Amino acid sequence: MGVLERKEREKQEMRELILQTATRMFLEEGYEKTSLRNIAEKIEYSPATIYLYFKDKKELFYAIHERAFENFFAHMSSAETIANPMLRLRRMGELYIEFAFQNPELYDLMFIMRAPMEAIKESRAEWGCGPRSFELLRTTIINCMEAKLMKSMDVDVAALSIFSFIHGFTSMTIRDRLIMYPKESLRTLLEKSLDNMIDLMKA
CATH class of the missing domain: 1.10.357.10 (Tetracycline Repressor, domain 2)
Structure with missing residues (x-):
């Protein structure tokens, strides 16, 4: 697998991790209590990482x-x-x-x-x-x-x-x-x- 393919796969894996974590938190805590900062803490990344994938x-x-x-x-x-x-x-x-x-x-x-x-x-x-x-x-x-x-x-x-x-x-x-x-x-x-x-x- 080339460098570009590996980076694209890692990008998709990160997006999927964010989506799955956000969905789980939403189902457990509700929309209002689920923030980008809380999601970032859960996946152990900075909020800036999430903004690379989602505007808000x-x-x-x-x-x-x-x-x-x-x-x-x-x-x-x-x-x-x-x-x-x-x-x-x-x-x-x-x-x-x-x-x-x-x-x-x-x-x-x-x-x-x-x-x-x-x-x-x-x-x-x-x-x-x-x-x-x-x-x-x-x-x-x-x-x-x-x-x-x-x-x-x-x-x-x-x-x-x-x-x-x-x-x-x-x-x-x-x-x-x-x-x-x-x-x-x-x-x-x-x-x-x-x-x-x-x-x-x-x-």
């Missing part, structure tokens, strides 16, 4: 946000093997709920916190990871309509309606805004509510 905390957390969406996309894509698009849509709802409940802090970073999106605006980069996941939903809805399993309507209206419903319910659950219901029954309630919404859209 927002950019670092956007990288975590992007990786979380990659995992989310892979998780949701497992439903694509289901031939019946209506059953696939139902399964996608289950997978969304499952991911959110298993990864509440990452879900918060992906769908609620402003910092990752502020990093995109400041860098003027394109947000590719979020829309790619949303396109899975749109495609499934199109398949439902083509198969005459769902009422013909504007695809984006249908997709946003389903997403907004499940996102809102899931977010309220994770943020403890539905404490009037027993915690152990919330997932079942959410899934049944999703069933009712999908039923209203059936042809």
Whole structure:
């Protein structure tokens, strides 16, 4: 291995170490308590080292946000093997709920916190990871309509309606805004509510 290749590998290894450490600290301590200085102390390097890889905390957390969406996309894509698009849509709802409940802090970073999106605006980069996941939903809805399993309507209206419903319910659950219901029954309630919404859209 040449000098340049070795340096590039070491650079990638350091970036990966920073990302993994920052993710672990975020999950354990939360966004506000995770600082670049604390991350640097954890990996036993100076804060200046982190600035070689990330402009600021927002950019670092956007990288975590992007990786979380990659995992989310892979998780949701497992439903694509289901031939019946209506059953696939139902399964996608289950997978969304499952991911959110298993990864509440990452879900918060992906769908609620402003910092990752502020990093995109400041860098003027394109947000590719979020829309790619949303396109899975749109495609499934199109398949439902083509198969005459769902009422013909504007695809984006249908997709946003389903997403907004499940996102809102899931977010309220994770943020403890539905404490009037027993915690152990919330997932079942959410899934049944999703069933009712999908039923209203059936042809």
